[in-house]
Amino acid sequence: MLLGLMNKHEGELMGEMIGEVLEVEANDKENAIGEFLRVKVKIDIRKPLMRGVTLDVGGGEQEKMKWCPLVYEYLPDFCYTCRLIGHTDRSCEV
Ligand SMILES: [Zn+2]
Incomplete structure (x- = not known):
């Protein structure tokens, strides 16, 4: 995650796009701890995992x-x- 959107709210939004959000790691100011925002998400492992998500960081006024x-x-x-x-990659048939 990038600077400026590393908070609990963004983590929840991001997590909801990939599955069911169980937990967002944040400090008491609801900001991410460290370089990455860590989100615990329950996902359906039978489906291919998403490489990433597209978030609207424009703050509502403009879409960004x-x-x-x-x-x-x-x-x-x-x-x-x-x-x-x-x-794993080594035994992949694709
Ligand atoms: Zn494979």
Whole structure:
């Protein structure tokens, strides 16, 4: 996530685009801790994972869409080639 939109609210918006939001990591000022905004999201692993999401960072007045790349943690055998869980790049048939 980029500077300026690393807060709890943006994390929730982003998480809702990829699944069911369980938790957004933030400090008591509702800002992200560290370089990345970490969001715990429940996702359907049978579907390919999204590489990122497009967020409106214009603040409502003007539309300003920003591409936010996603990095996934704690994935079992995730294939970055076809974006499916269950095997790794080396054993990918794609
Ligand atoms: Zn694969």
